[in-house]
Amino acid sequence: MSSIGATGVAAPGWSFITERAAALLHVLVACWIFSGGLVMAEPSPYELVFLVVLAVSLLGGFALHRATLGLLVLFVAFIPFATIAAFQVRYVPLTQALIFSLVTIFLIFTGYFVANYVADAPQRRTRLIVRAYIAIALISAVLGTLGYLGLIPRADLFTLYGRAKALFKDPNVYGPFLVLPAMYALQRVLLGSPKRMAWGAVIFVTLFIGVFASFSRAAWGHFVVSAALVYFLVFVLEAHARDKVRMLLLALGGLGLLVVALAGLLSIPEVGSFFEMRAGAQSYDQGETGRFGRQGYAFELALANPLGIGPLEFRNLLIMEEPHNTYVNVLHVYGWGGGLVYIAMILVTLWRGAAALAYRSPNRLLLIPLMATYVPLCIEAAIIDTDHWRHFFLVTGLIWGVTAAYQRAAPHERGRLSALV
Known part of the structure; x- marks a missing residue:
């Protein structure tokens, strides 16, 4: 037909x-x-x-938006560099290197898709995405925590090295995954009605415990910094005088409850001893083959190889473990061109989000948790590899989508708290 x-x-x-x-x-x-x-x-x-x-x-008439063109340009520019870099490998099979590069390309594209999807109807579609995210984050946090405590059958499926991981492969990915939905829940606690505030508090505390059980130091820091940013941005940009009084009271009471919850967890001998061990300096961070030594060596490789050494090659050279620094990693894996394009994507996303926050909009409450999550994610990328974290590209796409249609809202979406998820 x-x-x-x-x-x-x-x-x-x-x-x-x-x-x-x-x-x-x-x-x-x-x-x-x-x-x-x-x-x-x-x-x-x-x-x-x-x-x-x-x-x-494609069948449903999906629209592309001019305001997301910058992300498309960066995506297209990255493809040739990532492809060429895959052919630089010496020890890794070419098919494996190509698959690694294709995964990175694929994930950047998912961010571009999300940007255009959200730009059509920022509040309605961001709410749909965040609610689905909250649902799986709660399930993950419950499974991870119960698995860590050994309270469910086959608890070992949800833990690794004695740390909660839920249905992820690595606790260091599971922990940061829970941060964004927790920040939307926190914003609901700060500004929502009593009923919304109660549900938000339940979600926030559940995800907080889930992050704690991951015993990822980066995730702990990420959670704390993101929460502080949400609180500060809401207080300065969105809260009225009455809201500010409530926020100050909530800060005092909420911190007290979190301290009590944390003290309760640390009172369990196994938890307390493991926390003390994880909170201290780790042996794999130190020395020439430690985290920072590896990063220095990886940067030297990047300078010496303009086209990159290719994916997964680093572990076959002088040091077997990856450098755990996304910025150095993309330079030595994808070459100078691919690395700079990738870093440019992060910098432009930060600039777009920060610039938009300066302007009043019915959609600003959508953006505050996104930026509060993205900024620490970008900092965290300096101590861990985030270039294959699916939620990193999801947050990137959401920021582009919300800022692409920052002032777009239906008449019923223009209330002061209409964008509260």
């Missing part, structure tokens, strides 16, 4: 398909975001569901 009739009007059959596809797309996007917490094998459900989302979005 032809999609367009002789008069230039869409044929009824095609219109039916596009309408159904557009309606189905929102359900699939929610399923896709939910699958982001199921990453025990690769390819994970996240990649597979996205392919379905992409196909349905």
Whole structure:
């Protein structure tokens, strides 16, 4: 059947398909975001569901926005550098190197997709994404915490090295994954109605305990800095006088409750001793082959190899463990061009988000938790590899999407707290 009739009007059959596809797309996007917490094998459900989302979005008349063109340019510019770098490998099989580069390209594209999806209706679509994210984050936090405490069957499936990981492969990814939904919950506590505030508090505390049980020092710092940023930005940019009084009282009471919860966890002997061990300096951070020594060596490799050494090559050279610094990693893996494009993507995203926060908008409450999460993520990238973290690119895309349509809101979405998730 032809999609367009002789008069230039869409044929009824095609219109039916596009309408159904557009309606189905929102359900699939929610399923896709939910699958982001199921990453025990690769390819994970996240990649597979996205392919379905992409196909349905094409049928449903998915729109591209001019305001996201910058992210598209960076995405296209990165592709040749990442492809060329894959052919520089000497020890790693070429197919493995190409797959690694393709995964990075794929994840950047998911960020571009999210940016355009959200830009069509920032409040409605960000709310859909965040609610799906909160659902899987709560499940992950409960599974991880109960697994860590040994209170469920097959608890070892949800832990690694005595640390909670839920359905992730690594506690160091699981912990930061919980931060963004916790920040939306915190914002709800600060500004929401009593009912919203109560639910937000339950979600926030649950995710806080989940992050603690990951025993990831980076995740701990990430959570604290993000929470402080949400509090500060809401206090300065959005809170009225009455809100500020409530926020000050909540800060005192909330910190007290968190201290009590933390003290309760640390009172368990096994938890207390493990916390003391994790909070101290680790042997793998020190020396020439420690974290910072590896980063220096990786930077020297980057300077000596303009085209990059290719994915996964570093572990086959002088030092077997990865450098754990995303900025150095992208330079020595994807070459000078690929590394600089990747870093430019991060810097431009930070600039867009920070610039938008300076302006009043009905959508600013969508952006505050995103930026409060993204800034520490970018700092965290200096001590851990985040270039294959799915939620990193999700947050990137959300920032681009919200800022691309920063002033766009339906009449019923222009209330002061209408964007509160």
